[in-house]
Amino acid sequence: xxxxxxxxxxxxxxxxxxxxxxxxxxxxxxxxxxxxxxxxxxxxxxxxxxxxxxxxxxxxxxxxxxxxxxxxxxxxxxxxxxxxxxxxxxxxxxxxxxxxxxxxxxxxxxxxxxxxxxxxxxxxxxxxxxxxxxxxxxxxxxxxxxxxxxxxxxxxxxxxxxxxxxxxxxxxxxxxxxxxxxxxxxxxxxxxxxxxxxxxxxxxxxxxxxxxxxxxxxxxxxxxxxxxxxxxxxxxxxxxxxxxxxxxxxxxxxxxxxxxxxxxxxxxxxxxxxxxxxxxxxxxxxxxxxxxxxxxxxxxxxxxxxxxxxxxxxxxxxxxxxxxxxxxxxxxxxxxxxxxxxxxxxxxxxxxxxxxxxxxxxx
Amino acid sequence: xxxxxxxxxxxxxxxxxxxxxxxxxxxxxxxxxxxxxxxxxxxxxxxxxxxxxxxxxxxxxxxxxxxxxxxxxxxxxxxxxxxxxxxxxxxxxxxxxxxxxxxxxxxxxxxxxxxxxxxxxxxxxxxxxxxxxxxxxxxxxxxxxxxxxxxxxxxxxxxxxxxxxxxxxxxxxxxxxxxxxxxxxxxxxxxxxxxxxxxxxxxxxxxxxxxxxxxxxxxxxxxxxxxxxxxxxxxxxxxxxxxxxxxxxxxxxxxxxxxxxxxxxxxxxxxxxxxxxxxxxxxxxxxxxxxxxxxxxxxxxxxxxxxxxxxxxxxxxxxxxxxxxxxxxxxxxxxxxxxxxxxxxxxxxxxxxxxxxxxxxxx
Numbered sequence: 010x011x012x013x014x015x016x017x018x019x020x021x022x023x024x025x026x027x028x029x030x031x032x033x034x035x036x037x038x039x040x041x042x043x044x045x046x047x048x049x050x051x052x053x054x055x056x057x058x059x060x061x062x063x064x065x066x067x068x069x070x071x072x073x074x075x076x077x078x079x080x081x082x083x084x085x086x087x088x089x090x091x092x093x094x095x096x097x098x099x100x101x102x103x104x105x106x107x108x109x110x111x112x113x114x115x116x117x118x119x120x121x122x123x124x125x126x127x128x129x130x131x132x133x134x135x136x137x138x139x140x141x142x143x144x145x146x147x148x149x150x151x152x153x154x155x156x157x158x159x160x161x162x163x164x165x166x167x168x169x170x171x172x173x174x175x176x177x178x179x180x181x182x183x184x185x186x187x188x189x190x191x192x193x194x195x196x197x198x199x200x201x202x203x204x205x206x207x208x209x210x211x212x213x214x215x216x217x218x219x220x221x222x223x224x225x226x227x228x229x230x231x232x233x234x235x236x237x238x239x240x241x242x243x244x245x246x247x248x249x250x251x252x253x254x255x256x257x258x259x260x261x262x263x264x265x266x267x268x269x270x271x272x273x274x275x276x277x278x279x280x281x282x283x284x285x286x287x288x289x290x291x292x293x294x295x296x297x298x299x300x301x302x303x304x305x306x307x308x309x310x311x312x313x314x315x316x317x318x319x320x321x322x323x324x325x326x327x328x329x330x331x332x333x334x335x336x337x338x339x340x341x342x343x344x345x346x347x348x349x350x351x352x353x354x355x356x357x358x359x360x361x362x363x364x365x366x367x368x369x370x371x372x
Numbered sequence: 373x374x375x376x377x378x379x380x381x382x383x384x385x386x387x388x389x390x391x392x393x394x395x396x397x398x399x400x401x402x403x404x405x406x407x408x409x410x411x412x413x414x415x416x417x418x419x420x421x422x423x424x425x426x427x428x429x430x431x432x433x434x435x436x437x438x439x440x441x442x443x444x445x446x447x448x449x450x451x452x453x454x455x456x457x458x459x460x461x462x463x464x465x466x467x468x469x470x471x472x473x474x475x476x477x478x479x480x481x482x483x484x485x486x487x488x489x490x491x492x493x494x495x496x497x498x499x500x501x502x503x504x505x506x507x508x509x510x511x512x513x514x515x516x517x518x519x520x521x522x523x524x525x526x527x528x529x530x531x532x533x534x535x536x537x538x539x540x541x542x543x544x545x546x547x548x549x550x551x552x553x554x555x556x557x558x559x560x561x562x563x564x565x566x567x568x569x570x571x572x573x574x575x576x577x578x579x580x581x582x583x584x585x586x587x588x589x590x591x592x593x594x595x596x597x598x599x600x601x602x603x604x605x606x607x608x609x610x611x612x613x614x615x616x617x618x619x620x621x622x623x624x625x626x627x628x629x630x631x632x633x634x635x636x637x638x639x640x641x642x643x644x645x646x647x648x649x650x651x652x653x654x655x656x657x658x659x660x661x662x663x664x665x666x667x668x669x670x671x672x673x674x675x676x677x678x679x680x681x682x683x684x685x686x687x688x689x690x691x692x693x694x695x696x697x698x699x700x701x702x703x704x705x706x707x708x709x710x711x712x713x714x715x716x717x718x719x720x721x722x723x724x725x726x727x728x729x730x731x732x733x734x735x
Contacts (some may be wrong), residue, residue, distance in 0.1 A: 060439065064639070066477035066546050066623055067443035067538070072435035076423065080430035081520060081535060083488040087527040099653055114429035125446040125533045157444060159533075164450040169532035170488045170522075175430070185428050260429055276427070 013325070014094045034134040044160050048141055052148075052155050055119050058176065059154040069157035070121055075176035080111040083197075086166035088339070092136045093217075094210050094224075097136055099237045100169070101143025107263065108173035109151050110241035110316040114261040115184075117177035118246075121156045122148070125170040127163035151243060157286035183320070188258035188277035192321035194340040195330070197245045199289040200266055201305060204312025205297040206236030210303075238317045245335060246318075253372040268363035270340075271349055273321065280347040283340035283361065286354050310351070311364045383695070407497070407523050411504055414519050415511075419483050421539070422517040431519035433484055438539035443474040449529035456580075457573050460499055462600045463532070464506025470626065471536035472514050473604035473679040477624040478547075481609075482541035484519045485511070488533040490526035503532075504677040510585040514606060544618070544626075550642035551621035555684035557703040558693070560608045562652040563629055564668060567675025568660040569599030575664075594656045602679045608698060609681075615692045619683035631726035633703075634712055636684065643710040646703035646724065649717050673714070674727045 021321065039047065049063040061069035070077075084090060084104050092100075105122060108308050112119040114118060128137065137160075148155050148354060153173070163307040209232065213224030241261075258277055260269045266283070298305040313351050321342055322330065340352075349361040377413075394428075402410065412426040424432035433440075447453060447467050447616035468485060475482040487507060491500065500523075511518050516536070527679055572595065589596060612619065621640055622634045629646070637644040651672050661668040685693065693699050703715075712724040 060542075061547070067441035067536075068472040069478070069545055070440040070442060071542070072438075073441060075435075077433040077435060077440065077537075078430035079433060079484070079486060079535070079537065081488045081522050081533070083490055083522045083524055083531070083533060085490045085524055085526050085531070088490070088525045111429040115432070117430070121442070123442060123444040123535060125444045127446055127448045127451070127531060138625050145598040157442060159444050161446055161533075162451045163448050164529060168446070168448070168490060168526075168533075170444070170446060172442070172486060172532075172535040173430075174440075174442065179423075179434070184424070200720055252485070271707055280384060320425060347457045 053136045054154045056154050062156040077147045078115045078117045078175045082108050083170040097139040101140040104169045104171050105147035108171045110261040111146045112173050112175035113246045114259050117175035119153050119173050119175040121154050121174045123157040123172045125159040127161050127168040129163045133158045183256050185276040188321040188342045192342045193338050195336050196319045197242050198317045199291045200315050200320040201308035201312045202232045202235035202294040203314035204308050205294050206232035216341035233319045242318045254329050259320035262315040262317045265311040267310040269319045274349050280343035281349045284352045287339040289337045382457045388519040417517045419517050425519040439542045441478045441538045445471050446533040448531050460502040461506035464503040465510045467532045467534050468510035469604045471534045473624040475536050475538035476609045477622050480538035482536050482538040484517050484537045486535045487518040488522040490524050490531040492526045530584045546619050546622040548639040551684040551705045555705045556701050558699050559682045560605050561680045562654045563678050564671035564675045565595045565598035565657045566669050566677035568657050569591050569595035613708045617689045617692050622683035625678040625680045630673040632682045637712050643706035647715045650702040652700045659663045
């Protein structure tokens, strides 16, 4: 169930300061309009629905007879990412991917994004180039057009806000609220890897701070990629369409499996049961969790940032999906009165709780 | 040409710290999902095109056979606003309005917005309530639905990113690039007021810092409102439609008249001529500029944040608009070789330069 790797493994290097570019051009030398022109000159619109991109008061989109889905996510330096070890190119890529993941979770196809960034003068033009390189790589990979946005100054940290727009026929859109009693609960790929990647990076950062030693990341390629360069499950949406399966409800796993399963249950007015032994965890995630004295199941339930798709299907559709290595049945929906439960390997029942990432509790 | 006032004048009070609310509930007591529920519970969708609002992975919009326009603007504390004197309610209102202004500048009707905010723990829940009160006031006033967004933590300042989505028939959309040689150049309302309002607020802030004295803002109601609670020119778009005039090009005045006129000229491949004596400046803007030893024309040309509409019309349409007190003809387009010029009151010619606000030069 492991996803494909990039063509070449990620190269992660810890940096005392993220602005150690070899050449440095001040943003003030370009100015805001100069920067926008620089970004715009590298954008090639690829969708026929993108009538007008960067360069006017607003972008213009032709819905082509479909409905639109719209989603926004903001990433803040020091909260969502640490430029001590996150390469700006990966950050740009990830900022787009987390939004596209929301579009796929509606069973829609992303078509356009806008990107607003606030950044301080400590970032040179070269850093902005690197960030947009990642943004554009994601655009190319997912067939999405960068059609607008905003660039502005920030007193300190970097903030990126991406809005993604997708399209779908009204009848194809899948909400969180459509699950039925007895529907099967499935998840794509595997869980907990991004969280364990973060743990490794944080550990190596602490070592680097103390000793200045570059990190030993051998053998952690998979979980580092899960954290630093996640992908949105475009392939799963395509696969389900090919198999002739329309999920009854769907959500993407950003805050952790437990939190998302509770969303599906609550929004559908149901209960849910998840089986510990069914949970897909990659061996490298499992081993790293053990090395950190963490319970792999807890990491999978509450780690978050997996950007997998969690969805329900009617039991009648089971035959269509059962042999697929990208999909795992991890439980089923129940009536509301039965509650939201985790079934452990001994058959014991535990109330499912969302202990996932919470923006305001974490700090 | 002065716009209507609010029902009651603005009350501006300087604050040493913006967080001096009478009651204080910590954000951590609500958590991210609690905060989203709190916001969502106050939202009433008003547009039939808003199929699904807050509460799923993405909002769903029915284009109803029209094209969509999309625009994003980000406001950053310490760069775009100073919470020492900007009430949070006004800030929320303004964050929406600056985006709607871009939608109107496309000759489209705004229908939905998403709002992403990053805020630190120094903000209590009451402060967030105040901010969203302003956002919702703008939504109600402009007939727009808040359909989604993101709330997250910030290490220090407040950041607001708004994306506005509007709709229009393809043939009604007006770009910056459609002006023709000899077209008349018009602007709505008056210019320079928001900039002078900012000067007054900055002056009074300096006095407050030194002496603790609350500001003397008597007689500055109009320019303060222009700065703190601007409106987008929905009425002008409606008026032009009623008059049967479709602008050949249009832009909103956010960075200053000079900057925007240059955009229209460059994007249309033309030159432009603006007449100093024609520029609409409110008497209170004029007088305050004089009191500050500033040239009122310079304030109007480069002040920015007026959120008026600057547009061109064919000469043949002049009869339809000439008697209207909300519109002023301030110049005309020329061929490109004639350049972009300001004609002073003595008939002298000066090259038009954009000295407007530049995010990266200002700091």
